[in-house]
Amino acid sequence: METVERFIDQNRARYVTQLCDWLRIASISTDSKFKADVARAAEFVASDLRGIGFRVEVFPTPGHPIVYAEWLNAPGQPTVLVYGHYDVQPPDPLDLWVTAPFEPTERDGNLFARGATDDKGQLFTHVKSVEAWLKTEGKLPINVKFLIEGEEECGSTNLDAFIRSNKERLRCDNVVISDCSQFAPGVPAITYGLKGLAYYEIFLTGPKQDLHSGMFGGAVANPANNLASIIAALRDAKGRVQLHGFYDDVVPLADWERKQFAELPFDEGSFKKFVGLDVLFGEEGYTTVERKWARPTCDVNGLTSGYQGEGAKTIIPSRASAKVSFRLVPNMDPLKVTASFKQFVESRLLPGIQCEIREYGAGPAVLVSVDSPGVQAAARAVETGFGKKPVFVREGGSIPVVGTFKRELGVDTLLLGWGQNDDNLHSPNEKFSLADFHRGIRASACLWQELVQR
Amino acid sequence: METVERFIDQNRARYVTQLCDWLRIASISTDSKFKADVARAAEFVASDLRGIGFRVEVFPTPGHPIVYAEWLNAPGQPTVLVYGHYDVQPPDPLDLWVTAPFEPTERDGNLFARGATDDKGQLFTHVKSVEAWLKTEGKLPINVKFLIEGEEECGSTNLDAFIRSNKERLRCDNVVISDCSQFAPGVPAITYGLKGLAYYEIFLTGPKQDLHSGMFGGAVANPANNLASIIAALRDAKGRVQLHGFYDDVVPLADWERKQFAELPFDEGSFKKFVGLDVLFGEEGYTTVERKWARPTCDVNGLTSGYQGEGAKTIIPSRASAKVSFRLVPNMDPLKVTASFKQFVESRLLPGIQCEIREYGAGPAVLVSVDSPGVQAAARAVETGFGKKPVFVREGGSIPVVGTFKRELGVDTLLLGWGQNDDNLHSPNEKFSLADFHRGIRASACLWQELVQR
Numbered sequence: 001m002e003t004v005e006r007f008i009d010q011n012r013a014r015y016v017t018q019l020c021d022w023l024r025i026a027s028i029s030t031d032s033k034f035k036a037d038v039a040r041a042a043e044f045v046a047s048d049l050r051g052i053g054f055r056v057e058v059f060p061t062p063g064h065p066i067v068y069a070e071w072l073n074a075p076g077q078p079t080v081l082v083y084g085h086y087d088v089q090p091p092d093p094l095d096l097w098v099t100a101p102f103e104p105t106e107r108d109g110n111l112f113a114r115g116a117t118d119d120k121g122q123l124f125t126h127v128k129s130v131e132a133w134l135k136t137e138g139k140l141p142i143n144v145k146f147l148i149e150g151e152e153e154c155g156s157t158n159l160d161a162f163i164r165s166n167k168e169r170l171r172c173d174n175v176v177i178s179d180c181s182q183f184a185p186g187v188p189a190i191t192y193g194l195k196g197l198a199y200y201e202i203f204l205t206g207p208k209q210d211l212h213s214g215m216f217g218g219a220v221a222n223p224a225n226n227l228a229s230i231i232a233a234l235r236d237a238k239g240r241v242q243l244h245g246f247y248d249d250v251v252p253l254a255d256w257e258r259k260q261f262a263e264l265p266f267d268e269g270s271f272k273k274f275v276g277l278d279v280l281f282g283e284e285g286y287t288t289v290e291r292k293w294a295r296p297t298c299d300v301n302g303l304t305s306g307y308q309g310e311g312a313k314t315i316i317p318s319r320a321s322a323k324v325s326f327r328l329v330p331n332m333d334p335l336k337v338t339a340s341f342k343q344f345v346e347s348r349l350l351p352g353i354q355c356e357i358r359e360y361g362a363g364p365a366v367l368v369s370v371d372s373p374g375v376q377a378a379a380r381a382v383e384t385g386f387g388k389k390p391v392f393v394r395e396g397g398s399i400p401v402v403g404t405f406k407r408e409l410g411v412d413t414l415l416l417g418w419g420q421n422d423d424n425l426h427s428p429n430e431k432f433s434l435a436d437f438h439r440g441i442r443a444s445a446c447l448w449q450e451l452v453q454r
Numbered sequence: 455m456e457t458v459e460r461f462i463d464q465n466r467a468r469y470v471t472q473l474c475d476w477l478r479i480a481s482i483s484t485d486s487k488f489k490a491d492v493a494r495a496a497e498f499v500a501s502d503l504r505g506i507g508f509r510v511e512v513f514p515t516p517g518h519p520i521v522y523a524e525w526l527n528a529p530g531q532p533t534v535l536v537y538g539h540y541d542v543q544p545p546d547p548l549d550l551w552v553t554a555p556f557e558p559t560e561r562d563g564n565l566f567a568r569g570a571t572d573d574k575g576q577l578f579t580h581v582k583s584v585e586a587w588l589k590t591e592g593k594l595p596i597n598v599k600f601l602i603e604g605e606e607e608c609g610s611t612n613l614d615a616f617i618r619s620n621k622e623r624l625r626c627d628n629v630v631i632s633d634c635s636q637f638a639p640g641v642p643a644i645t646y647g648l649k650g651l652a653y654y655e656i657f658l659t660g661p662k663q664d665l666h667s668g669m670f671g672g673a674v675a676n677p678a679n680n681l682a683s684i685i686a687a688l689r690d691a692k693g694r695v696q697l698h699g700f701y702d703d704v705v706p707l708a709d710w711e712r713k714q715f716a717e718l719p720f721d722e723g724s725f726k727k728f729v730g731l732d733v734l735f736g737e738e739g740y741t742t743v744e745r746k747w748a749r750p751t752c753d754v755n756g757l758t759s760g761y762q763g764e765g766a767k768t769i770i771p772s773r774a775s776a777k778v779s780f781r782l783v784p785n786m787d788p789l790k791v792t793a794s795f796k797q798f799v800e801s802r803l804l805p806g807i808q809c810e811i812r813e814y815g816a817g818p819a820v821l822v823s824v825d826s827p828g829v830q831a832a833a834r835a836v837e838t839g840f841g842k843k844p845v846f847v848r849e850g851g852s853i854p855v856v857g858t859f860k861r862e863l864g865v866d867t868l869l870l871g872w873g874q875n876d877d878n879l880h881s882p883n884e885k886f887s888l889a890d891f892h893r894g895i896r897a898s899a900c901l902w903q904e905l906v907q908r
Contacts, residue, residue: 195668199766208730213753214649214851217781218693218745219725221735224754224776225685232686235679239672271673276662277806281675291672299667299770300678302760307777312653312814314779314851316753322678323761325768327671352731360766397668397768 003136004445008129012438015128016111018048019437020104022086022120023113029064029087030154038064038150041086041120045127045148052131054146061158064150068169071130072143078451079143081172083401083413084123084179085152088115089426096428109434116432118425122178122418123148125440132445141452145172159401163408174374175405176447178440180417183393184265185433188386190378191415193293193394194402196328196365198337199301202227202345203321203356210306210315221350223320224305230348231322234298239283241298241326243340249331251367253294257394261289264391293394297327323360327396334362363403367394368412377450378414385443416443457590458899462583466892469582470565472502473891474558476540476574477567483518483541484608492518492604495540495574499581499602506585508600515612518604522623525584526597532905533597535626537855537867538577538633539606542569543880550882563888570886572879576632576872577602579894586899595906599626606633613855617862628828629859630901632894634871637847638719639887642840642897644832645869647747647848648856650782650819652791653755656681656799657775657810664760664769675804677774678759684802685776688752693737695752695780697794703785705821707748711848715743718845747848751781777814781850788816817857821848822866831904832868839897870897 027041028034042058042065050056054069064087072079091101091114099105104113111121126146133140147170149159163170183189204223211220235241266289272278282291291297301324306317326337342357349355368375370392382390395415402413418440424430481495482488496512496519504510508523518541526533545555545568553559558567565575580600587594601624603613617624637643658677665674689695707715720743726732736745745751755778760771780791796811803809822829824846836844849869856867872894878884 197668197768199768201766206731211729212851213751213755213779214651214781214849216729216746217753217850218736218749218751219734219742220729220731222753224757225689225752227757228682228685228754228776231679231682275665275670275674277660277674279805280673281805282672288673292670295672297667297672298679299671299676300682300759300774301667301767301769302762302771303678303681303757303774304762305754306756308756308758312655312777312779313755314651314653315755317756320754320757322682323766325667325766327668351733351735395668396671397666 001446001449004132005442007132007136008441008445011132015124015437015441016434019111019121019124022124023104023115024102026102027087027115027150028090029151030090038087042067042150045086048127049146052127053134054130059162061162063158066150066158066162067146067148069146070144071140074140074143077142077453078173079145079171080448080451081145081147081170081175082126083147083175083177084126085119085149086123087150087153088120089118089153091428093428098429101430106434110431111434111437112429112431114430116430117419117423118430119152119179121432121437122440125178125418125437126176126444128441129444129448132441133448141448144448145170156401160404163404167408170409172409172411174411174451175413176416177399177402177413178416178418179399180395180415181419181421181423182417182436183391185420186388187265188382188388188390189393189417190375190382190390191395191417192368192370192375192392193330194366194398195396196332196334196363196403197325197398198328198334198341198362199323199325199360200341201321201323201358201360202230203319203358205319205354206352207316207318210318213314213316216316220316221352222316223353224317226350226353227305227320227322230345231300231324233348234324234344239281241296243337243344245336245340246296249333250296250329251331253290257294258290260392261287261293264289264393292396294329296329296332298324300324328365330365330367332365334364338362361400363398363400366402366406366413368414372412374412374414374451378416378447381443381447381450382416384446386439455900455903458586459896461586461590462895462899465586469578469891469895470888473565473575473578476578477558477569478556480556481541481569481604482544483605484544492541496521496604499540502581503600506581507588508584513616515616517608517612520604520612520616521600521602523600524598525594528594528597531596531907532627533599533625534902534905535599535601535624535629536580537601537629537631538580539573539603540577541604541607542574543572543607545882547882552883555884560888564885565888565891566883566885568884570884571873571877572884573606573633575886575891576894579632579872579891580630580898582895583898583902586895587902595902598902599624610855614858617858621862624863626863626865628865628905629867630870631853631856631867632870632872634849634869635873635875635877636871636890637845639874640842641719642836642842642844643847643871644829644836644844645849645871646822646824646829646846647784648820648852649850650786650788650817650857651779651852652782652788652795652816653777653779653814654795655775655777655812655814656684657773657812659773659808660806661770661772664772667768667770670770674770675806676770677807678771680804680807681759681774681776684799685754685778687802688778688798693735695750697791697798699790699794700750703787704750704783705785707744711748712744714846715741715747718743746850748783750783750786752778754778782819784819784821786819788818792816817852817854820856820860820867822868826866828866828868828905832870832901835897835901835904836870838900840893
């Protein structure tokens with residue numbers, strides 16, 4: 001390890017140069033104008049891994065290619081699959097960038113560029129750590145595979161099918177993803193829980209066209225009023241979800257979790273300031289962190305009905321729709337939620353109102369035991385790389401591919417975020433701390449060693 | 455009267471020719487490209503009334519001119535003010551018109567043109583009836599004034615101020631408006647009640663920007679959920695409005711009204727077909743006609759929040775807004791409704807949610823006693839002109855100027871609709887039955903006689 005670590009320290013500048021070369025490629029996957037750039041970004045990482053000594057294949061898909069790489073010369077040792085993505089979010093609005101999004105620039109110890117943290121910079125730590133091992137020791141302590149997609153920012157359209165039809169190729173003992181954040185600067189974290197998601201759109205139709213609200217008011221059911229009643233009934237005044245059986249399968253927070261969450265340097269004042277609210281709101285009996293990370297929720301994401309221009313238009317709308325999503329916690333079954341939701345909505349339709357419910361994906365929550373050998377190994381690696389024991393955190397968001405790995409490959413994912421919450425991913429002036437980049441490479445190099453079968 | 459009626463019968467063809475000349479002028483008040491045409495349409499009716507023997511003034515306004523005309527040579531007799539408008543709706547979509555909107559065409563006994571019924575054709579019946587009197591008898595049995603605006607289709611922006619500052623000039627015993635419909639073909643009607651309107655928009659603001667619903671869900675109040683709860687609470691499951699004191703001042707329907715409404719040839723099957731619903735919905739204990747005409751209502755007219763595009767976007771919206779309006783029945787005070795509504799909304803805000811309520815006008819309902827001499831005179835005139843006793847109907851819509859006349863001049867309005875419900879006003883292929891046009895002129899001529907002080 002010492003040689004490896006020395007190599008990493010000595011090559012610090014070159015890593016940044018290489019990352020900058022990759023960041024200069026505008027691999028915007030949502031915009032077909034950038035298709036060639038996306039392909040170039042795939043080739044960049046494929047070629048780098050090839051040079052390092054990995055066997056690399058680039059699989060075309062109906063969308064952007066998937067880069068697969070493997071080094072499997074550690075017989076008897078575990079196999080880790082590193083997942084990441086080489087595509088980036090569009091950089092708009094461009095005028096808010098201090099320096100151009102595809103001209104990486106260093107300021108105050110940070111590298112500013114689209115993709116700096118999400119996910120080229122974070123993923124590159126693992127590429128450079130395996131390089132360090134192979135360049136110094138000539139081998140890795142375990143078997144390592146890379147699965148790097150180019151469609152993460154546009155829905156990962158072709159990823160699930162690829163995983164399903166390449167189960168043997170992708171077989172592993174753990175997945176590693178570095179595509180999230182530390183808890184705070186100086187507080188490295190391992191994310192051991194993610195919420196699941198069940199997302200629906202309700203379309204209600206009443207009269208066949210918008211009607212004059214004077215001539216027809218009082219005589220026909222109004223789909224917008226009906227929609228409001230349905231949504232209102234979804235939660236009680238305290239924010240508890242009212243779907244039948246919604247909380248039945250919820251696993252209560254463990255005492256150690258509540259204790260650890262309470263000890264985190266979470267500043268409710270800063271949080272309020274960030275969201276622009278003087279007062280927060282959520283389920284009774286839980287702290288803000290607990291609500292965010294570990295309690296199921298229901299939120300309206302969009303409402304549409306009738307006249308939306310300025311001023312008054314006296315109509316009864318023909319249609320009304322709402323996007324409604326639930327965040328699920330471990331052990332909740334998205335299919336049960338879907339069934340319960342449909343029954344809930346359909347039983348509340350006013351006379352004459354027709355209903356269509358569209359499903360926009362439902363996936364379960366993820367919870368990895370912090371006592372598992374993988375998480376414990378990762379914790380030691382993070383401590384070595386970052387010089388501090390990581391905290392164990394959960395996340396209110398969902399990373400659908402983690403569910404896919406669990407379902408298709410039967411393995412847990414180690415979520416090792418090297419970023420910071422204020423890295424502006426998906427926003428102008430995306431950045432990545434160069435110190436964290438360096439620490440991430442060290443932690444990654446250490447991880448391969450820690451995962452060795454003892 | 456016999457001479458007058460004969461004159462009307464003999465001039466039937468000329469009336470149509472003159473109306474067509476007026477209809478050819480595209481007096482679209484909302485579109486500034488047509489400003490000259492609007493002015494020409496004003497001049498057309500001003501000049502016609504001048505030729506008939508009225509003293510006419512055309513008052514410029516910041517928008518389109520107001521035509522005022524008077525014939526006041528019946529001392530000791532009542533004065534009637536005829537209100538109407540010479541402007542028309544835009545004709546779009548043009549491709550749905552069978553014949554061009556400003557090229558009046560006769561088909562199946564109907565005259566097709568924009569403005570045929572709304573309101574040039576209906577208003578012209580009164581112009582031609584006073585002409586018939588003056589051309590035959592050399593005088594009118596009562597004093598008649600005309601107030602004809604050119605901004606009815608664009609909000610009557612300058613009308614109220616004109617009425618307020620010309621109270622003496624406009625002084626009268628009754629207003630007459632022919633800008634609505636008969637109950638059905640062969641069922642002439644006098645509208646003795648209109649609903650009032652109180653229209654609001656609620657703007658709720660939560661977090662200062664849209665938030666990730668995974669990262670922030672459960673921790674902050676969602677303005678769209680809050681909005682839905684407020685709207686849902688506005689009505690109970692049976693459609694009864696829940697504002698404090700909402701029904702306190704409502705005058706119950708009289709027995710004779712319920713009886714007469716029940717006897718009207720209202721076909722619920724056709725009504726359902728028209729609105730495209732198999733089943734209707736409304737306040738319990740009332741028929742569809744009673745709900746439409748005589749019960750206060752609450753409807754959402756528009757909803758806006760968050761993501762409205764296709765598919766899923768996982769946000770907690772920063773803002774949510776709803777347009778909500780109440781239709782008021784006689785004796786309800788719009789100001790009390792406004793106060794009650796504000797209190798209702800503001801008492802239901804979730805922690806952290808800010809609220810702004812905009813008012814888009816509030817006006818009371820109108821109810822004229824059917825036993826009043828004016829209504830009774832009108833009923834006799836309609837019976838003479840149309841050969842059938844009129845039915846007495848109410849209307850769920852509002853005609854704000856009727857409230858203005860009541861408030862500023864202290865007089866009731868006689869609403870004498872010569873049109874039909876399927877005349878396509880505000881739609882392509884607007885039409886007016888030529889038989890109804892002729893009957894309207896006869897009824898109008900008779901009305902002046904019936905209103906004579908006995």
